[in-house]
Amino acid sequence: MLSYNEWKNQFAYVGHGCLKENEGTMEEAILYFFYEGIDPWMKAIGYKWLRDDDYVANKLLSLCYLMDSTKDNHDITLNVPRPMHRNIKDDRETFDLFVDTECLITFVSNWDCVFDIIGKRYDYLIKEFCYTWIDVSSGNPGAFTEKLFEAESGTDDDIAYGPDVTSSSRKKTDLY
Numbered sequence: 298m299l300s301y302n303e304w305k306n307q308f309a310y311v312g313h314g315c316l317k318e319n320e321g322t323m324e325e326a327i328l329y330f331f332y333e334g335i336d337p338w339m340k341a342i343g344y345k346w347l348r349d350d351d352y353v354a355n356k357l358l359s360l361c362y363l364m365d366s367t368k369d370n371h372d373i374t375l376n377v378p379r380p381m382h383r384n385i386k387d388d389r390e391t392f393d394l395f396v397d398t399e400c401l402i403t404f405v406s407n408w409d410c411v412f413d414i415i416g417k418r419y420d421y422l423i424k425e426f427c428y429t430w431i432d433v434s435s436g437n438p439g440a441f442t443e444k445l446f447e448a449e450s451g452t453d454d455d456i457a458y459g460p461d462v463t464s465s466s467r468k469k470t471d472l473y
Contacts, residue, residue: 304362313410316360327361328354330411338404339427342395344437353430360426363420377425388433391442396424 299307304323311321311329325413331354346353367373405420407439433439 298366301362304365305358305461310410321391321445323361323365324358326411327358330408331357334404334408334411335423335427339431342400342439344395344427344431344433345435346430347432348430353378357426357429359371364422375419375422377422378429380429382431382433384433387442389428391445392428392431392433394441395426395438 307323309321309323309326310319311326312319312333333352335357336346336350336354363375367375401421401424405423433442
């Protein structure tokens, strides 16, 4: 297995195509993927990063090294790190609404050149990477989540939902 520095400096095509002018290093290819692919994709959806772009780009470089160095070893599972933001249920649901499966598939298919490098076994980690490093309160997605908070806080005390499920109203045969 290559060390991280050896991996970063090995040959790779940067961007789309296998032309002489696209020759570069793995580091250049992954940084190109971040700055020309992931970063504009997340910003077009309405998210910003929690940290500066360079910091997040270097985190992606580390993730891609792990993905590439484990792609042939099916006994290894890469676990997604804990998100760097508040990570409440509404944040995740909003993110999944804005970055749905179709959106991810379209993005991945447009960036096949990078997945030739790191493999497709871990392509779902790109979405998880983005969720880990986005600012969940930014842009349209953040405003959407805020409206969910407002709706939830304004009605919970005033309206009773569904049937009475207190222990006194339940029968012994009830499942829940």
